[in-house]
Amino acid sequence: MKVLHLISGGETGGSRKHVITLLEQFEPSEVTLAIFQEGALAEEARAAGIRTELFAQKSRYDLSVLKRLAKFIQAEQFDILHSHGPRANLFGIYLKKKTGIRWVTTVHSDPALDFVKGGVKGTIFTKLSMYAIRQMDHYFAVSDRFKQNLVSLGISAEKVQTVYNGIYFTEEPAESALLHVPDHAFVIAMVARLHPIKGHEIVFDALRQLEMKPHVLLIGDGPIEDELREKAKDLQDCVHFLGFRKDVANIYAASDVALLASYSESFPLALLEAANERIPLISTDVGGVGELITPGETGWIIGAGDAHALADAIRGAMQADVKAMGEKLYEHASSNFSLDQLHKATKEVYVKIASR
Template sequence: MFHVLTDRNIGGAGRWLLNYLKHHDRETFDVWVVLPSDSALYPEVTALDVAVIPMKDMEDKSFDKKAGKALRKLFQEEKPDIVHTHASLTARMAAKKAGVGKIINTKHCMETAPGGLPKKIVRRMLNKRYSDIIIAVSKAVKRSMVAGGTDYRQIVTIYNGIDAIEPVSPEERAEILASYGGNPLKKAVGIVARLEEVKDHETFLTAAKEVLQQRQDIMFYVIGDGSLRASLEERAIALDIYDHVIFTGFVTNVEKIEAALDLNVITSKHEALCLSVIESMSAGIPAVGTDSGGVNEVICHEKNGYLVPVGDAKALAERILEVLAYEGEYRLLAENAKIWAREHFTAQKMTSRIERLYLEERK
């Protein structure tokens, strides 16, 4: 079986793949991974003792005409039973032309705008022709695909799973936050997300401004990197909160800082599920997030965190202050978050469901 992923950086799809590979049934499935030769995933996958086939000419995009020929040749020579792709339409087309028995695709993000009827028909035809089964990582992703024209009978919802991360001691927390220039004596509110428009860090920073007008014992952590870093730093300066905001840049072992937070925030305009929130929840960290996409499948309002409208900085600030104001309420949210994440979003459950799907598809 081949997994094909075109990402050069380690995003949600890459973390999905790593979580699957850690738990997959090596006796039943001989798994190979196809990646761009310069992908950051390459050493991570090989460290798990999984074979990687590097593709020199593979671009970081779904349709990549020049990679098609090489992929088709690879599939014809190796004759895999299953090709499982992660967004790569080119790999699905190559697998079809090579006569691969089953083609499975995982949809890791919300579908783009549905568009008119012609666009829906084209999307439906492409998915019918080049995918036997499509895995949606949340119910929201499935709904967005159906709205975009995909036949609902093709889609199976399997939640992303994670390896639970353990809570850190006060000493570990202090060391982790200090290593990024933070103040361990202050509450830590963080957002773990690519610094891109869809994640809406602008709302996070605006809410931070409102919070800091009422409490000065909180620091805000922007965890991750992306094309908007410089403009977001400029925005923090313009809001006069730069001294209270830590921009960590790309973090390799992000689980450590996720466990060191007091509150995890996600402000996405469109979000498939949000692994970072699930991971921090598994360590007993509650969350506040925008009610977008699959976020409400992770955050249960008033039980393990709070949901706020997309783009509503005032509501976000109010909820941040509320969570951190009452110790008893905080402990209840934290315990509920930990139980919820560890019960519903484990890598073992995800892997088991996926491999049952593989076996069903081979019949």
């Protein structure tokens, strides 16, 4: 059985980590990664021994790549196409029709929200993305809630498999990064693309409500960085833009709490990575977060877009025994969200689909 994973290649967040860690679990002969551009994903994939093929585009609208991909699929005799992300999903429509390959996807975000603030182009691409989502043979949902979201789009529940994300859990936390914050400061790490769906503005609103402000580290880059920097000018003493970082584990290890403020997620790997570093979580009630966090014991769950609730959660965290909560979270996460379960469940679906 041979599976071709298709992704744009420019990803720097959770979908990048998900793809690499998933493919690492398979034999090299079983999986190939196809990308449209070089970047951190391709670099890490090759370093992990994953066969990675570049199908370069002159621009993201260069459709000549489709013929090359179709020839590659036929020449290599792949059994399954596994797409990740809006662009790969859109291209999958042509590839399935041209080659007849079985087509599955992991939906890493809400397709209705992928092109927020995209103007007319965003509206068009959203409609195309929603059309593509309905054309696939099978779907991986990274939480039961997300499975229900797909079913609400008219997709048969029989075609959707819930497969929880997983990571490598280590016996000891990483070495703490050196942070340029005052001694004894309460530190919150937020690993998220700088994108409207991630809720950074709500974080800023919440911080303005606090008399005692924590130091918030924003790890990630994205299309609205300049806009967010402008909106956080009055918070520059406590909000720190760190950009894309490869030492996320070390930053988590040096932090007191991890924060997710998204309006929509499937099952965020960033929170599992924080759990591995034994720090509790503050998260909006999105995706499978409720299956990871026990409120009051391993973290706090709040409503999306609720700055007042977020401010209250931060106050609670600053008064809590975060070390004890982090240890309890680690015990739960390492027992239930391993890479082994991710690999086994994914391969079972591949075998079932390929045998049809």
